[in-house]
Amino acid sequence: MPGIIGKKIGMTSVFSAEGKNIPCTVIEAGPCVVTQVKTSEVDGYEAIQLGYGERKEKRTSAAMKGHFKKAGTTPKIKTIEFKGFEDKKVGDSVDVSLFAEGEWVDVTGTSKGKGFQGVVKRHGFAGVGGQTHGQHNRLRAPGSIGAASTPSRVMKGMRMAGQMGGVRVTTENLEVVKVYPEKNLIVLKGSVPGAKGSIVTINK
């Protein structure tokens, strides 16, 4: 699906015409540049690669410098492939006017890292629930992780404690509240994965 790369700015809330308080996320999206066009003859599939954000020349590797030079643009901080665009040539720009008010979009980003977390926070286990009946330092413990002699092993995928967050997350079906093409801003209803300033992609 066609989309655009952006940066999460932050959240606010606005009142709708009916007086409802709507939580909103503001994203600075685009302008993006087409840095490469992939075709089924050469690459085996159809897609375009978009570049977003300025990267310092001296921080860019020689290989990437050549790649951006071929597209006739300055070095970009992020390049991501999108499908579903039509009639785009290398060097064309894509901006936030791709989206209109009232449309529904999906936003993909990297969620905030939470570190090593136990099962109550990570998987929503209920914990033990009581403090009496001999409970001692077991309040947030996972409990049994399986049976004994059959199968005499722990099942694959058993939910346990571990690293939480910092993974790729997609939030689906967010309503577009407002688009400001002259400021490259898009306002979406609801929250979006990641910290302020993190790179997100908005897909139709």
Added chain:
Amino acid sequence: MNAIQFVENDLSSNNNIPDFKAGDTIAVDYKIKEGNKERIQTFQGVVLQRRSSGNTETFTVRKMSGSVGVERIFACNSPFIEGIKVTKKGHVRRARIFYLRDLTGKSARIKEKIVVKK
């Protein structure tokens, strides 16, 4: 002006609420919809706190209804706020006066702030 402020200025109704802070006694005229009729209800009490900033700013008002304390939180930019009247300026030493919840009777009074006009 940053992007968030730009969006807030563009999308919010921006109530012109008077200047007040914790300890002040205010009367909030609040629009209430009943079916398709609209009426105005006044909630008068002491401001416990103002929190957050920009479009998400809210304030908490506490009043005593008989012997029961009632608190209401209003959004500063809510379109249902018809008007706010500051009836008394209070002299308090903190920005959030939650200690007031534990006080009753004479000790729950707040000294009036004497505003000296220059």
